[in-house]
Amino acid sequence: MKTKLLSLALLLMSAGAFAQKPFTLATLNEIGEEYKTNSKAFFTNWLSADFRYTTPKGVYQGRNDVISGDAQKILKTEFVEPVIFQSGDLAVVSGIHKVERVGQDGNPVMGQVACTYTFQKRQGKWLFVASQQTAIQQNQPGSASADEAVIKAVLEGHSQAVLNRDVEKAISYFANSPNTAILYQPPGGGYIRGYDEVANAYRKAVTGAKSDEKLMTADYRYRIMGSSAFVTYIETYTKPDGAVSRTSNKANYMEKEGGQWKMVSNFWMETKKEK
DSSP, X not given: OHHHHHHHHHHHHHHHHTSOOOOOHHHHHHHHHHHHHOHHHHHHHHEEEEEEEEOTTSOEEEHHHHHTSOOOOEEEEEEXXXXXXXXXXXXXXXXXXXXXXXXXXXXXXXXEEEEEEEEEEETTEEEEEEEEEEEOOTTOTTOHHHHHHHHHHHHHHHHHHHHTTOXXXXXXXXXXXXXXXXXXXXXXXXXXXXXXXXXXXXXXXXXXXXXXXXXXXXXXXXXXXXXXXXXEEEEEEEXXXXXXXXXXXXXXXXXXXXXXXXXXEEEEEXXXXXX
């Protein structure tokens, strides 16, 4: 009897030792971090020999097609509202996958797809066996990408209006709020708070002939939370001959006012020129 009980105990212990660990959100995030760290190594280490991939453009690819591609410079990877289905050694992830990459011009590019990812545990390791991705329209009303485009247009519209010496248009991009504020560095810098005070400051400062400088912006980073947003970016002004006249690091807190994005706080600091 003791021998039978001992055998049963050993059998149960063996079954527990070989039981499948669940595929969880933590597992998915770990895989995402490895993809972010080194995309080339990730594809080599995680794709099964029979891996199949349907791209957002409807192209059907295998493991060799994916591995032969160039390494990607991944800045951020995020799964939005993922749902994980697991049955034994098979796990399926469904959700939205957002990836921020370094674009060809060196600036960050954010993309997102609706995804269905299939993983299978083989020889103790979860392998990526299938991927189906569908492109999500980037400029749907109310989508993060649409808000980013509108916010960018507001910020650049304000700066361009200042260059054009169109003071009332420049003021129109601010929220009509007692919390509206601008902060800028000396010389001639200061901190001004209140919509009326900010508007009056612009009416005094934005005068004279239209500037012939050209405005360029780069390195936008957005944090959008419903009807409010925080944005940092870099503005560069060049002269007609192409020489850089100044570069400013800018930060803006924005809110929707009457359904339109407006600046509440506008802060900037010019980059010091090398001597």
